[in-house]
Amino acid sequence: MKIMSCRKGITLIELLVVITIVAILATIAVPMYTGYMVRARRADAKVSLEQLRAAQEMRRAEYGSYSTSLAALQTSWGAPATTVGDYALTLPVATATTFTGRATPTTGRQSSDSFLEIDHLGNKTPPEKWLK
Numbered sequence: 001m002k003i004m005s006c007r008k009g010i011t012l013i014e015l016l017v018v019i020t021i022v023a024i025l026a027t028i029a030v031p032m033y034t035g036y037m038v039r040a041r042r043a044d045a046k047v048s049l050e051q052l053r054a055a056q057e058m059r060r061a062e063y064g065s066y067s068t069s070l071a072a073l074q075t076s077w078g079a080p081a082t083t084v085g086d087y088a089l090t091l092p093v094a095t096a097t098t099f100t101g102r103a104t105p106t107t108g109r110q111s112s113d114s115f116l117e118i119d120h121l122g123n124k125t126p127p128e129k130w131l132k
Contacts, residue, residue: 015060019060038109038110040085041113042113044084045085045089046081046116047080048084049116050118055077055079056077058077060075066096067099068091068095068096068099070091083106086109086110087105087108088106098115098119100118101118103116114126
């Protein structure tokens with residue numbers, strides 16, 4: 001007569017295998033998720049820079065020159081606020097005939113991202129950040 005042993009629970013080896021699989025999946029998933037979130041937050045800056053350019057073009061159509069003041073664009077032509085999401089908007093170059101709008105990351109969670117720029121001709125810098 002054979003006695004069958006009834007095994008209950010899991011062994012230490014099985015537990016270590018499951019933990020290893022979960023660790024491998026987390027190692028792959030976390031950087032991908034982080035990169036996705038950086039790109040998603042960057043979308044706010046892109047939209048704001050396009051709004052800034054549109055406000056500058058409206059001002060140029062009315063007065064024949066671009067504004068050198070971001071505050072004036074905000075009150076009269078609907079330019080976005082100076083802080084949008086995780087980015088700060090500035091006009092590092094602003095003359096009557098040219099301008100460059102810049103969005104610079106201001107929070108730690110966007111620290112891996114670089115600045116975004118748009119100029120009076122619609123040139124977007126860096127181009128690879130605008131495509132994603």
